[in-house]
Amino acid sequence: MVAAGEPTHLSDDMQSIGRAAVAAADELRHAATELKNEALLAAARELRARRVDVLGANADDLRAARTAGLTPALLDRLALDAARVESMARGLEEIAALPDPIGTVLSRWVRPNGLAFERVRVPLGVIAIIYESRPNVTADAGGLALKSGNAAILRGGSESERSSRAIHACLAGGLAAAGLPAGAIQLLPTQDRAAVGYLLANMTEFVDVVVPRGGKSLIERVRHDARVPVIGHLEGNCHVFVDRDADLEMAKRIVLNSKMRRTGVCGAAETLLVDSTAVSTHLGPLVKMLLDAGCEVRGDPATRAVDPRVRTAIDKDWSTEYLDAIIAVRVVDGVYEAAAHIARYGSAHTESIVTRNSATAETFLREVDSAIVLHNASTQFADGGEFGMGAEIGISTDKFHARGPVGVEQLTSYKYVVRGAGQTRP
Amino acid sequence: MVAAGEPTHLSDDMQSIGRAAVAAADELRHAATELKNEALLAAARELRARRVDVLGANADDLRAARTAGLTPALLDRLALDAARVESMARGLEEIAALPDPIGTVLSRWVRPNGLAFERVRVPLGVIAIIYESRPNVTADAGGLALKSGNAAILRGGSESERSSRAIHACLAGGLAAAGLPAGAIQLLPTQDRAAVGYLLANMTEFVDVVVPRGGKSLIERVRHDARVPVIGHLEGNCHVFVDRDADLEMAKRIVLNSKMRRTGVCGAAETLLVDSTAVSTHLGPLVKMLLDAGCEVRGDPATRAVDPRVRTAIDKDWSTEYLDAIIAVRVVDGVYEAAAHIARYGSAHTESIVTRNSATAETFLREVDSAIVLHNASTQFADGGEFGMGAEIGISTDKFHARGPVGVEQLTSYKYVVRGAGQTRP
Numbered sequence: 001m002v003a004a005g006e007p008t009h010l011s012d013d014m015q016s017i018g019r020a021a022v023a024a025a026d027e028l029r030h031a032a033t034e035l036k037n038e039a040l041l042a043a044a045r046e047l048r049a050r051r052v053d054v055l056g057a058n059a060d061d062l063r064a065a066r067t068a069g070l071t072p073a074l075l076d077r078l079a080l081d082a083a084r085v086e087s088m089a090r091g092l093e094e095i096a097a098l099p100d101p102i103g104t105v106l107s108r109w110v111r112p113n114g115l116a117f118e119r120v121r122v123p124l125g126v127i128a129i130i131y132e133s134r135p136n137v138t139a140d141a142g143g144l145a146l147k148s149g150n151a152a153i154l155r156g157g158s159e160s161e162r163s164s165r166a167i168h169a170c171l172a173g174g175l176a177a178a179g180l181p182a183g184a185i186q187l188l189p190t191q192d193r194a195a196v197g198y199l200l201a202n203m204t205e206f207v208d209v210v211v212p213r214g215g216k217s218l219i220e221r222v223r224h225d226a227r228v229p230v231i232g233h234l235e236g237n238c239h240v241f242v243d244r245d246a247d248l249e250m251a252k253r254i255v256l257n258s259k260m261r262r263t264g265v266c267g268a269a270e271t272l273l274v275d276s277t278a279v280s281t282h283l284g285p286l287v288k289m290l291l292d293a294g295c296e297v298r299g300d301p302a303t304r305a306v307d308p309r310v311r312t313a314i315d316k317d318w319s320t321e322y323l324d325a326i327i328a329v330r331v332v333d334g335v336y337e338a339a340a341h342i343a344r345y346g347s348a349h350t351e352s353i354v355t356r357n358s359a360t361a362e363t364f365l366r367e368v369d370s371a372i373v374l375h376n377a378s379t380q381f382a383d384g385g386e387f388g389m390g391a392e393i394g395i396s397t398d399k400f401h402a403r404g405p406v407g408v409e410q411l412t413s414y415k416y417v418v419r420g421a422g423q424t425r426p
Numbered sequence: 427m428v429a430a431g432e433p434t435h436l437s438d439d440m441q442s443i444g445r446a447a448v449a450a451a452d453e454l455r456h457a458a459t460e461l462k463n464e465a466l467l468a469a470a471r472e473l474r475a476r477r478v479d480v481l482g483a484n485a486d487d488l489r490a491a492r493t494a495g496l497t498p499a500l501l502d503r504l505a506l507d508a509a510r511v512e513s514m515a516r517g518l519e520e521i522a523a524l525p526d527p528i529g530t531v532l533s534r535w536v537r538p539n540g541l542a543f544e545r546v547r548v549p550l551g552v553i554a555i556i557y558e559s560r561p562n563v564t565a566d567a568g569g570l571a572l573k574s575g576n577a578a579i580l581r582g583g584s585e586s587e588r589s590s591r592a593i594h595a596c597l598a599g600g601l602a603a604a605g606l607p608a609g610a611i612q613l614l615p616t617q618d619r620a621a622v623g624y625l626l627a628n629m630t631e632f633v634d635v636v637v638p639r640g641g642k643s644l645i646e647r648v649r650h651d652a653r654v655p656v657i658g659h660l661e662g663n664c665h666v667f668v669d670r671d672a673d674l675e676m677a678k679r680i681v682l683n684s685k686m687r688r689t690g691v692c693g694a695a696e697t698l699l700v701d702s703t704a705v706s707t708h709l710g711p712l713v714k715m716l717l718d719a720g721c722e723v724r725g726d727p728a729t730r731a732v733d734p735r736v737r738t739a740i741d742k743d744w745s746t747e748y749l750d751a752i753i754a755v756r757v758v759d760g761v762y763e764a765a766a767h768i769a770r771y772g773s774a775h776t777e778s779i780v781t782r783n784s785a786t787a788e789t790f791l792r793e794v795d796s797a798i799v800l801h802n803a804s805t806q807f808a809d810g811g812e813f814g815m816g817a818e819i820g821i822s823t824d825k826f827h828a829r830g831p832v833g834v835e836q837l838t839s840y841k842y843v844v845r846g847a848g849q850t851r852p
Binding site: 026029030109111115117122124125208209223224227229247250253254256257258261343361365366367369370371372373374375376377378380381383386387388398399400401403404413414415416417418419420421422423424425 | 535653683792807809829830840845
């Protein structure tokens with residue numbers, strides 16, 4: 001554990017955490033699926049058994065957070081109740097039920113000289129996960145790393161430290177029950193703020209990848225300071241484009257769901273684009289529906305013309321991830337202009353087109369270079385569970401290594417295994 | 427093009443190179459396979475047609491390099507002749523003949539709610555490739571980037587600048603012949619040494635990934651300074667382990683080929699490990715064979731005991747990539763100690779076991795966490811061509827994104843295309 005204190009203490013402590021993680025990763029690399037699953041299931045049992053401890057720790061965190069004047073939104077993210085603890089336990093059980101990615105043969109082929117090649121999935125090694133207030137990330141991230149055969153170094157937010165510690169104790173109990181090393185899931189205390197900087201810059205020898213999970217400033221800080229690879233999801237400035245050939249009722253359902261189902265998730269739509277030839281038929285009903293649902297609408301001149309309640313959109317609105325009941329609305333000339341708007345202002349996360357015209361749909365799906373592009377479906381499907389991938393650690397907007405939902409498969413690498421009969425190279 | 431001069435000029439020039447690359451990448455993303463192949467084939471024709479120009483530029487580079495006192499090994503890397511130009515042209519034709527990775531559907535599935543998912547291969551975007559003296563990298567790297575739908579920013583070594591410029595002119599001719607933008611393959615001049623630093627630190631907006639190709643100091647510099655993802659091959663400190671159950675004749679063939687076929691490639695073996703129970707049967711003949719083939723042997727005490735010509739290995743020898751006719755030899759107690767030696771001193775590149783015992787072989791293939799692990803085959807098969815992947819840009823010792831040979835598929839990402847019928851998320 002890291003003690004607050006001299007930089008040399010920090011360095012010594014972090015080095016021993018790094019060494020413990022690497023040693024655990026060496027063991028996890030070959031750990032039997034049953035052993036990893038046993039640890040996950042035992043951790044779920046511990047979470048249920050220690051629910052009172054976890055909720056007590058969380059109550060302490062909440063009291064301190066209220067005193068510190070945290071916003072209601074932050075308090076909501078921090079708060080646990082019996083249902084949220086149960087959902088964490090069930091999450092671990094779902095991870096246990098996922099197929100083990102490690103050892104899977106991704107492809108195999110034989111060369112004319114008789115050499116037999118296999119590309120086999122292996123873990124990445126040591127994953128550092130840096131997150132903010134949601135204490136449930138401790139369970140999700142620890143569980144995903146374990147299932148994918150990686151050692152995890154977790155660093156949560158200071159406001160959720162007591163909760164994360166109580167949850168981590170359950171994970172540690174699960175590891176012990178399965179006879180797996182404690183170094184497999186380590187939690188850094190938060191009192192030493194220099195620890196994150198040290199982790200990002202001075203632990204290249206131990207840490208294979210850093211996953212920041214949180215707001216834009218956290219991700220930007222990690223990207224800027226990290227000397228190890230980063231899987232980061234930046235913001236989700238997601239778009240719905242309603243084409244001239246959209247069925248109006250379907251467009252209304254999809255726009256409403258994309259924006260209003262949950263406004264605080266990264267897959268929530270933030271901008272609605274409407275084809276200029278659909279202004280008279282589609283724009284008015286869509287805008288009225290959003291306003292009536294309690295959504296603030298900020299529009300370009302064409303949009304303002306359809307309802308007096310529409311506010312004026314400024315340039316910044318096109319690039320804003322509101323994470324709130326606010327939407328920017330703009331009229332564009334067809335699918336190519338929609339794609340150009342998305343390329344200019346979007347964050348390459350998730351975009352949807354609503355149309356009955358399959359040629360227009362295919363143009364959109366091809367032209368828009370985002371992690372997830374949808375036809376006639378809500379942007380809120382941007383979720384590992386909805387993809388059938390099970391739990392995820394976030395949605396990557398990177399193109400490097402992992403793109404889209406980051407589940408157990410995305411936390412792996414591969415190696416080539418080659419079997420011969422004495423071949424030498426001419 | 428970057429002019430030598432004020433930092434502001436550098437910044438302006440680099441920004442316009444970045445913008446041209448991004449614009450070209452937008453076009454290449456959807457470029458038809460035929461168009462990309464046409465550009466590659468036309469570039470190959472240009473290389474043959476302008477062979478005299480290319481060789482003349484190379485003669486100028488060589489003259490300057492001799493004056494500057496470059497070593498014979500560096501002069502050899504720099505030197506082109508008719509055969510090497512022909513081999514570059516053929517390399518481009520081979521890249522044209524590879525299947526186009528872009529647009530390939532990697533997997534598809536349908537969810538119970540009817541949403542149809544596809545994972546589709548897409549380019550990474552803009553790839554910066556920084557290399558040293560070998561001018562042929564200009565053709566290989568430009569060709570691989572183009573085939574995989576990426577724009578390339580190339581920065582070669584100053585000693586090969588004239589040669590690289592002449593080769594780049596052929597690539598540019600190929601692009602023009604196919605009507606593809608010149609921004610698809612740009613070559614940075616080398617006179618402004620600050621350009622590489624700027625590229626690594628200030629072009630995150632334009633550059634998706636940097637590929638350093640060269641010696642250890644180049645790779646370490648790029649890793650240290652880069653603010654964008656890096657695909658780097660570090661050194662290849664490759665091992666052959668001769669097990670107690672190895673067929674001696676096969677072991678001799680494989681050890682000789684792994685070490686001596688070409689000593690300067692990253693897949694060349696640098697350390698031979700021999701099982702302690704095979705000292706009396708295998709160690710002597712292997713060491714004698716290496717010495718007789720002109721290879722210097724640096725051994726541990728057990729190895730020195732078998733032949734007076736063996737020199738003393740010091741600790742540094744176990745971690746040295748000689749790239750020369752020198753090998754370190756050590757006796758180990760079985761496959762687990764061999765794997766432990768490789769984990770401690772190796773570079774996770776390529777390792778081979780020679781044995782007739784398939785259980786021992788499987789232990790080695792599983793325990794050794796290197797990009798490529800082989801059974802009864804030479805380490806010199808570490809090569810994209812030998813893998814059947816076609817040309818490669820290098821061998822990655824990273825676990826992140828690409829591991830092992832980096833060919834056209836490794837220069838891609840993917841996106842999720844989701845087709846629905848009006849689904850919203852409950």
